[in-house]
Amino acid sequence: MKPIKKICCIGAGYVGGPTMAVIAKNCPNLEVEVVDINESRIKAWNDTNLDNLPVFEPGLSEILKDVRNKNLTFSTNVEYSIKKSDMIFISVNTPIKKKGMGAGQTSDLRWVESCARQISQSAKGHTIVVEKSTLPVKTAQTIKEILDSPSINNSNEDRTFSVLSNPEFLAEGTAISDLVNPDRVLIGGDDLEAMNALKEIYIKWVPESKIIFTNLWSSELSKLSANAFLAQRISSINSLSAICEVTGAEIGDVSDAVGMDSRIGSKFLKAGPGFGGSCFKKDILNLVYLSRFYGLNEVADFWQETVEINSWQKTRIYKEIVARLFGNLADKKIAILGFAFKENTNDTRESPAIDICKNLLDEGAFLNIHDCKVNEETIDKDLCRKKSSNRKMWACKKDVYSVFEDAHAVILMTEWSIYKTLDWEKILPVVKQPFWVFDTRLIVNPKVIKNLGINLWQLGNGMNQ
Numbered sequence: 326m327k328p329i330k331k332i333c334c335i336g337a338g339y340v341g342g343p344t345m346a347v348i349a350k351n352c353p354n355l356e357v358e359v360v361d362i363n364e365s366r367i368k369a370w371n372d373t374n375l376d377n378l379p380v381f382e383p384g385l386s387e388i389l390k391d392v393r394n395k396n397l398t399f400s401t402n403v404e405y406s407i408k409k410s411d412m413i414f415i416s417v418n419t420p421i422k423k424k425g426m427g428a429g430q431t432s433d434l435r436w437v438e439s440c441a442r443q444i445s446q447s448a449k450g451h452t453i454v455v456e457k458s459t460l461p462v463k464t465a466q467t468i469k470e471i472l473d474s475p476s477i478n479n480s481n482e483d484r485t486f487s488v489l490s491n492p493e494f495l496a497e498g499t500a501i502s503d504l505v506n507p508d509r510v511l512i513g514g515d516d517l518e519a520m521n522a523l524k525e526i527y528i529k530w531v532p533e534s535k536i537i538f539t540n541l542w543s544s545e546l547s548k549l550s551a552n553a554f555l556a557q558r559i560s561s562i563n564s565l566s567a568i569c570e571v572t573g574a575e576i577g578d579v580s581d582a583v584g585m586d587s588r589i590g591s592k593f594l595k596a597g598p599g600f601g602g603s604c605f606k607k608d609i610l611n612l613v614y615l616s617r618f619y620g621l622n623e624v625a626d627f628w629q630e631t632v633e634i635n636s637w638q639k640t641r642i643y644k645e646i647v648a649r650l651f652g653n654l655a656d657k658k659i660a661i662l663g664f665a666f667k668e669n670t671n672d673t674r675e676s677p678a679i680d681i682c683k684n685l686l687d688e689g690a691f692l693n694i695h696d697c698k699v700n701e702e703t704i705d706k707d708l709c710r711k712k713s714s715n716r717k718m719w720a721c722k723k724d725v726y727s728v729f730e731d732a733h734a735v736i737l738m739t740e741w742s743i744y745k746t747l748d749w750e751k752i753l754p755v756v757k758q759p760f761w762v763f764d765t766r767l768i769v770n771p772k773v774i775k776n777l778g779i780n781l782w783q784l785g786n787g788m789n790q
């Protein structure tokens with residue numbers, strides 16, 4: 326096999342952009358191109374002002390300063406990029422299907438299929454196609470069938486393909502450090518030469534012991550399983566947060582005590598308003614769908630419960646808020662601190678803030694919203710519903726203290742660090758009384774709040790009033 330010189334990544338999103346930036350940085354001998362059909366996204370990746378990148382990730386702009394327009398380019402010319410590349414990563418979106426068979430359960434693979442068709446039409450010589458997107462088990466089979474289909478691959482040229490699975494385990498907000506220092510790199514396939522060619526790239530910065538080979542199906546399933554395990558820990562601790570509230574226990578103490586057991590470990594035991602992000606719910610639902618497909622209903626029910634608890638957590642927080650505000654939110658202003666699904670990202674996909682805000686809007690509240698990185702356009706898109714009910718009942722504020730003016734309550738939704746050091750003495754004179762703080766992330770100091778005579782409801786805190 327000839328050495329890999331040119332790489333194309335289809336999909337310039339939260340995975341494609343950062344992943345290729347780190348590959349380009351560590352492999353200066355490779356030419357890396359990220360392509361996308363979304364012109365405005367590519368324009369933003371090429372913006373000379375690095376504050377305008379479409380993805381906010383700590384450490385990303387520093388890497389781009391080094392590699393962009395050297396051995397890393399961003400383009401909309403998908404066909405040309407495929408044609409000249411030896412290895413193509415498919416890193417497109419795979420959201421839950423909205424309509425038809427498997428709607429609300431399995432992934433919508435239209436973007437993956439369209440990539441396979443484009444590759445089949447445009448590739449030259451031998452091409453290694455790498456699944457970077459998270460996919461239902463057996464998708465590699467579909468990709469292979471499309472690539473090898475004589476009806477598409479109908480030219481006389483001798484084109485061949487190897488398909489590999491190389492799922493991405495990065496988390497948003499820590500993507501660069503996760504990519505630079507991954508726990509493992511998983512390569513699934515049945516063509517050892519192609520697997521070694523991909524390994525040659527990672528070995529430039531990842532220790533060999535962390536690069537593991539499996540068959541295609543184990544690789545695809547491992548990705549869904551890892552996300553299911555992580556999400557299950559969050560649902561477990563969130564279910565216990567409710568027990569804490571009624572028994573007088575404190576969830577922070579419980580997770581510390583449980584996490585100190587070396588067999589359990591302390592990560593992913595932070596109670597919160599429910600997991601968000603584009604991956605957890607989608608990937609568990611895929612696992613559920615796969616289990617039902619094979620008649621494993623008990624297995625499906627087991628994993629489904631992780632998603633049910635997550636929805637329940639959001640609803641129960643909303644109910645706690647309404648109950649404490651005398652069951653009435655009409656004509657009340659509520660401050661919302663944080664809209665991203667976690668800190669250090671501008672991503673709002675499946676953010677618990679969306680569901681909770683929509684419920685509060687339904688109650689007639691007016692919301693003053695602040696986030697450190699999410700822009701107003703995204704918030705408007707996430708909260709907008711039918712045109713008929715379109716009086717905008719929220720305002721996006723740039724200054725964090727301005728959300729408090731005339732507010733009856735504040736809800737801390739995202740754990741941005743500036744929310745941990747708010748000056749509550751400065752806030753007190755501008756709010757309505759009685760004023761409530763609802764802390765869904767356990768980031769305020771209860772003593773400080775209570776000493777100022779402010780009402781506090783904190784998730785999983787058995788000392789709530």
Ligand code: NAD
Nearest residue numbers: 336337338339340361362363416417418419436458459493
């Ligand atoms: P994203 O929506 O941010 O980006 C996907 C991009 O693909 C979009 O810009 C879209 O325009 C582009 N695209 C779609 N079809 C295309 C086509 N035919 N040609 C060219 N471009 C096309 O998605 P993402 O968050 O980067 O996720 C990508 C995949 O990686 C998903 O399968 C996801 O489950 C998985 N994943 C995501 C994360 C994460 O943290 N976001 C982590 C690990 C894995």
Ligand code: UDX
Nearest residue numbers: 493494495496497593594595597600601602604666667
């Ligand atoms: C996740 C996986 O962690 C990552 O490996 C995979 O590649 C993509 O999906 P991501 O969704 O970006 O990453 O972020 P993550 O840190 O996992 O957080 C997901 C959600 O869980 C967030 O809403 C976060 O606030 C919440 N969470 C996380 C908790 O509520 N408690 C925790 O202890 C950890």
